[in-house]
Amino acid sequence: MSYEKELVAAKKAVSLAARLSQGVQKTLLQSEVWTKSDRTPVTAADFGSQAVVSIVLQRELQPAIFSLVAEEETGELRKKGSEVFLEGVTKLVKDTLASEESYTDSPPSTEDVLNAIDCGKSEGGCSGYHWVLDPIDGTRGFVRGEQYAVGLALLVEGEVVLGVMACPNLPLASAVGETDESSQENVGCLFFATAGSGAYVQPLEGNSLPQKVCVSSNENLEEAKFLESYHKPIPIHSSIAKKLGITALPVRMDSQAKYAAVSRGDAEIYLRFTLSGHRETIWDHAPGFIITTEAGGVVCDAAGKSLDFSKGKYLAHETGIIVTTKKLKPWVLKAVKEAMDEEKLDL
Numbered sequence: 610m611s612y613e614k615e616l617v618a619a620k621k622a623v624s625l626a627a628r629l630s631q632g633v634q635k636t637l638l639q640s641e642v643w644t645k646s647d648r649t650p651v652t653a654a655d656f657g658s659q660a661v662v663s664i665v666l667q668r669e670l671q672p673a674i675f676s677l678v679a680e681e682e683t684g685e686l687r688k689k690g691s692e693v694f695l696e697g698v699t700k701l702v703k704d705t706l707a708s709e710e711s712y713t714d715s716p717p718s719t720e721d722v723l724n725a726i727d728c729g730k731s732e733g734g735c736s737g738y739h740w741v742l743d744p745i746d747g748t749r750g751f752v753r754g755e756q757y758a759v760g761l762a763l764l765v766e767g768e769v770v771l772g773v774m775a776c777p778n779l780p781l782a783s784a785v786g787e788t789d790e791s792s793q794e795n796v797g798c799l800f801f802a803t804a805g806s807g808a809y810v811q812p813l814e815g816n817s818l819p820q821k822v823c824v825s826s827n828e829n830l831e832e833a834k835f836l837e838s839y840h841k842p843i844p845i846h847s848s849i850a851k852k853l854g855i856t857a858l859p860v861r862m863d864s865q866a867k868y869a870a871v872s873r874g875d876a877e878i879y880l881r882f883t884l885s886g887h888r889e890t891i892w893d894h895a896p897g898f899i900i901t902t903e904a905g906g907v908v909c910d911a912a913g914k915s916l917d918f919s920k921g922k923y924l925a926h927e928t929g930i931i932v933t934t935k936k937l938k939p940w941v942l943k944a945v946k947e948a949m950d951e952e953k954l955d956l
């Protein structure tokens with residue numbers, strides 16, 4: 610299967626959602642950031658992006674049965690007192706769709722927007738087709754005006770077969786290391802991959818042709834760069850890096866843009882251990898997983914096993930997640946095991 614039609618629809622949906630999100634990020638006020646029950650932030654852009662992707666995929670792929678596993682839900686939006694915020698979300702969705710010629714005929718109502726977001730309640734699983742969406746991954750980075758991603762993947766019979774990721778603030782040149790100032794200003798990348806066909810990147814704006822991306826071929830760990838999440842330093846990451854002989858400090862970055870950076874060879878390693886039994890959701894990893902593996906990388910848990918996206922909303926994996934190149938995998942896993950033994954962490 611080549612998933613050509615699905616890829617065209619996914620790129621269109623994600624590009625429009627990224628356009629919506631960029632507009633919000635430029636003018637976002639702290640007072641417009643809501644806090645969810647798990648104490649993580651959410652904004653009008655998270656809801657608007659989910660609605661846009663849901664509407665575009667359904668319209669482009671009809672009459673196919675539509676199943677979407679997505680992060681946001683409408684509980685708070687439907688509560689009394691949320692009317693102004695909800696009107697704002699509806700306007701964002703309307704304006705974004707109106708910027709696309711083929712979508713000007715029937716602007717969505719507030720109820721259409723709520724229903725489109727609610728479509729994301731699917732549980733996924735090991736049979737059939739399921740779209741997997743993180744409408745804004747790295748909301749913390751988004752709120753700070755830094756890196757975030759719109760990530761969309763397609764699961765077929767429990768396997769990730771397609772992924773599209775917009776990274777509106779990621780430089781088109783390397784995101785890591787010493788690059789000149791002008792190349793850091795040229796930002797906005799759209800990554801995509803389908804199973805067996807490689808991974809590609811193109812500028813988010815304009816009509817430039819996609820270019821194939823490959824992971825780094827560097828085998829010299831002393832020169833290797835490694836990535837981790839922005840929000841909390843994880844002690845075991847530095848102990849793994851030390852065992853590997855990595856001399857550079859970790860590069861902290863929000864969102865799945867870290868997977869994109871490894872897929873393009875900006876860095877060789879992305880480590881994701883968590884502090885407090887946090888359960889990883891499939892939308893935080895599925896798009897990054899296929900883009901990195903199609904670029905020649907590996908994504909596995911601390912036991913070296915590939916990730917399993919077929920068990921519903923959550924990943925079934927052992928402890929940490931490791932993203933690296935095939936060449937470096939044995940060394941990284943050895944260092945992970947030693948560091949875990951020292952910290953008495955179970956595999």
Ligand SMILES: Nc1ncnc2c1ncn2[C@@H]1O[C@H](COP(=O)(O)O)[C@@H](OP(=O)(O)O)[C@H]1O
Pocket residue numbers: 649680743745746747748749837838839840862863864865883884887890893
């Ligand atoms: N305490 C925690 N530990 C690990 N991951 C967490 C977390 N709290 C939230 N997350 C998840 O980490 C994602 C961001 O990853 P990163 O830290 O690499 O930017 C968040 O995605 P959202 O921003 O989509 O909610 C959220 O799903």
Ligand SMILES: [Mg+2]
Pocket residue numbers: 743745746747892893
């Ligand atoms: Mg996320």
Ligand SMILES: [Mg+2]
Pocket residue numbers: 655680743744745746747748
């Ligand atoms: Mg999110």
Ligand SMILES: [Mg+2]
Pocket residue numbers: 649650651680748
């Ligand atoms: Mg979130």
